[in-house]
Amino acid sequence: MRLKQIFRKKKSREIAKDRLKILLISDRVNCSPEMMEMIKNDITKVISKYMKIDTDSMVIQISKKGNKGGDNKVPSLYANIPILDLHTK
Secondary structure, X not given: OOHHXXXXXXXXXXXXXXXXXXXXXXXXXXXXXXXXXXXXXXXXXXXXXXXXXXXXXXXXXXXXXXOOOOOOEEEEEEEEOOEEEEOOO
């Protein structure tokens, strides 16, 4: 990824698309868009302490999936976070 792409400002179309994704996901699991954004920000903060990540390509989803042996659906967190570089100390 080029340095220019990391610091570029997102277009309003990209922002709207991201917000719509968050809204649709949060609606499926009864989690507010604000809560989804807070979860995403917290995950970003923690992981950024240990590695450089591509926050623009990061995908965080919560979905309901059936558990083993039962019909009850429980929320599951899915995170796809592209790693750009590992911090080494």
